[in-house]
Amino acid sequence: MTARARLFRAPMTIASLVLVCLFGILAVVAPILWGEEALTARPTELLQGPSAEHLLGTDNLGRDLLLRTLVATRLSLGLAVLATLLAAVAGVLVGGLPAVLGGRVQRTFGAVINTWLAFPVLLLAMLVAILLGAGTTTAVLALVLTMTPSFARLAQTLASRVGGSEYLAAARMLGVSRRRQFTRYVLPNIAEPVIVNVTISIGGGLLALSSLSFLGVGVQPPDYDWGRLLKDGFAQVYNSPTAVIGPAVAVVLAGVAFGALGESLAGHLRGQDHGHTGGRRGPAPGPGPGSGPDGGQPSTPDTLLEVDGLSVAFPGEHGWVRPVRDVSLTIRAGEIVGVAGESGSGKSVTMMAIAQLSAPGAEVAARTLRFGDEDLTLLRGRALRGALTGVGVVFQDSLTALNPAMRVGAQLAEVPRTQRGVARRQANRDAVAALDAVAIPDPARRAGQFPHELSGGMRQRALIAMSQIGRPSLIIADEPTTALDVTVARRVMRLLRRECDRTGAAVLVSSHDIAVLGELCQRVLVMYAGRVVEDVPVDALRDPARLAHPYTRALVAALPDLDSDRDAPLATIPGEPPDPADPAPGCGFAARCALATDRCRAEVPELTGHRHGGRVACWHPQDREVVRS
Amino acid sequence: MNPWVSFLLRRTTRVVVAMLVIVTIAFGVLRLAGGDPVRAALGPTAPASVVDERRAQLGLDDPVLEQYVNYLGDLLHGDLGTSLVTGRSVSDLVGNRLMPTLELAGLAFVVALVFAVLIGLCVAVFTQGHRRRGLELAFTGVSGFLAAIPEYLLGVLLVIGFAITVAVFPVAGQGGPDSYVLPVIALAVSATAGLSRIARIEALNTLRDDYVRTARAKRIPPWRVYLRHALPNMLTGTLTIGGTLLATMITSSVLVEQVFNWPGMGTAFVQAIVTKDYGIVQGLALVYAAIVLVVNLLVDLVLALLDRRTTLLETG
Secondary structure, eight states: OHHHHHHTTSHHHHHHHHHHHHHHHHHHHHHHHHTTGGGOOOTTSTTOOOOSSSTTOBOTTOOBHHHHHHHHHHHHHHHHHHHHHHHHHHHHHHHHTHHHHOHHHHHHHHHHHHHHHTOOHHHHHHHHHHHHOSSHHHHHHHHHHHHHHHHHHHHHHHHHHHHTSHHHHHHHHTTOOHHHIIIIIIHHHHHHHHHHHHHHHHHHHHHHHHHHHHHTSSSOTTSOOHHHHHHHHHHTTTTOGGGGHHHHHHHHHHHHHHHHHHHHHHHHHHHHHTTOOOOOOOOOOOSOSOSOTTTSOOOOTTEEEEEEEEEEEEEETTEEEEEEEEEEEEEETTOEEEEEOOTTSSHHHHHHHHTTOOOTTOEEEOSEEEETTEETTTOOHHHHHHHHTTEEEEOSOHHHHSOTTSOHHHHHHHHHHHHHOOOHHHHHHHHHHHHHHTTOSSHHHHHTSOGGGSOHHHHHHHHHHHHHTTOOSEEEEESTTTTSOHHHHHHHHHHHHHHHHHHOOEEEEEESOHHHHHHHOSEEEEEETTEEEEEEEHHHHTSGGGOOSHHHHHHHHTOTTSOOOTTSTTSSOOSOOOOTTSOOSSOTTGGGOTTOOHHHHHSOOOOEEOTTSSEEOOSSOOOGGGOOO | OOHHHHHHHHHHHHHHHHHHHHHHHHHHHHHHSSSOHHHHHHOTTSOHHHHHHHHHHHTTTSOHHHHHHHHHHHHHTTOOOBOTTTOOBHHHHHHHHHHHHHHHHHHHHHHHHHHHHHHHHHHHHHHGGGOOHHHHHHHHHHHHHHHTSOHHHHHHHHIIIIIIISOSSOSSSOOSTHHHHHHHHHHHHHHHHHHHHHHHHHHHHHHTSHHHHHHHHTTOOHHHIIIIIIHHHHHHHHHHHHHHHHHHHHHHHHHHHHHHTOSSHHHHHHHHHHTTOHHHHHHHHHHHHHHHHHHHHHHHHHHHHHOHHHIIIIIO
């Protein structure tokens, strides 16, 4: 309900909706109120200009043009709406249905649509006019026939995306009926653009109908729509140029109104789909009080990355959503650090914020964000980009992370070409060498291929090669193996480690699989509800009893392949992580923690040193002595 | 078989089949029309002997199948039919009037496409992540307004404004480069406005894609992120709509040709309808359809080049 309420608060929606309603009311009321008078001929007042009595003047029979324009609303609008709706229904059926009927039908329908599209509205109108004679039915029929294939093609393009998608394939395999496939999977995915198109098309239909009437093919006297009024007005344009004002303004205004309404509907639906409309915006939240620069780990001479008080906020439906709060971490040169946590814990957002790759619209704040010798919070534009060439990024889903319209080699070669001004030929050789280094067989041929021609494992390795080719001193790898099966994932992780050993680059790698991180890393940061709750050396991970935070313990205890204490009260983690849009005060884990006290629910614990050599943010840190059995 | 060869083959076959369907419809409509088209074209006062002579000349008294076969044969020889009124060849007419129409519509289409894509991308870049709501509102308002002005109306306004009131451009006709300015503007403005909205939506979707972030991660200049990575990927959706726009544009060129008295096929078309010369209407309809089919084929080829993944493998 709030979403709907917000839609109707947007100024453009209100304005266009008011206009559309006004036209709707006019369409109903005007012929009743002024229908008779608009037909009244006044032989003494032919072709007059605007006057107090006739605001828009009179036509060649002395009829009032303002009233005629108002009365013409019904026919103009009614015909446009009728034609558009008929066309939309026909178009969606012709274009969307074949997606569930399989390839052959789809091709046949594609051919039909293409043939159909070859008929411009005027051409169709002429052919229909030869059969039926010029008139209203001809114009509407021609319009339906012309608009249908546009809707069909749109629906087809959209539906073929759906039709080729995995979930439809899955639905087909599970024996979901075709009718249900269409209504459940195809329609919802194509509805939004089609609805937007309908609204916009009504405006377009108005214009097309007015064109037809203007040419004399559409509405015939004694009926009149705006196009007919324009035709009659143009005939007298030298005697009475003001005669076109009324219908011209009406046509344009109606077109604008429907177009604007379509656009705001589209914007609304988009916002809903992506979960944020950016409605109200308070001031962007700052880094928060936190521990201050001295509270985190002291920076040592070989510190490569130093982050303190990092917070990220996105505009959400009810103000700011803060998926990351007050995160502090340091990475030494050559160190491999893992970030563990369930989805929604903020690990990806944290890593992207460090790499300066947050989504547009995100507000990133930090007390300290230092990489090498550069303070990233002070740099902008070219200087920031220059400093960040030292950070390579490996993304989660290699299929979407690679540009589908660009050869793999070119995507790699782009890095040395733009970063170091390497000549194209040399850059291409560098790209092939980089692919070779990550053990991609026949790298020269693969470099000339497009991402979809490579296997998933190969693409992920190509991404690693891409992150390496700029010779970075820090690799940020955001769940690099989530999209891969177990064997391939292990191989990719081993490759990542080998490459970093070879180049001496440090790594910040995230995974929801704490066991994988345990094999790869020297240190693991555990994140929960947007904060780092424990910073634990990897040897402590292998011995659950040495872990300090109840959440880390629960994570490790949930692993089937580690020897865990099955009788521990936290073997499973009941409850849900808190909503980043509506956080409770205190420790984020308090609601799910068996050890939580009032203090936990009131105050956020700071990261402090722990006997396992790392840090923990907990009011009741666990260690060997306190374990209950 | 090479996927490109089979792709080309399929698409070309489709165009040929489509053309055959259109030819058949064009042939059928004239024969299905009530009454005697020759009598209608020559008027009630024409002597019966003239009408009969013209009917025989056109072969309208032959069996329908024979007429159809002859018609197809004539078309293959480049004979588009005969004017019912004057008896002159439609092919000659098209020869004289094709280029002005193609120049006008083609120029306007290119202008609309280039401006729409660039404007759409620019606005999307500046308004992504729900920033600069003012710009977004202004863009929506201005483009919505411009898209709602019919081409013929804009044409007349341009003539009044820039050819009569301020005599900067010629009022009508085809001449030097300056004679193209007003008709092309009249034809391109609303298409540009409409398509730039589609382009902006496509661009916004594209800018949210992961590979754009990957491109940013390479620390390449922003213009390169937008032009090299986002632009080709937003073109697929934009051109799908843009391709259908061409049909609209050809329709509109008929109206704009009327306004500017452009010596193209459109003026001849409207003239033929007024004089009920269905021979010319039929021939010109075929030419218009053929142009759109060929352009659609070209659009599909460009789309396939830009988005190999979906086009080649899925839709076929």
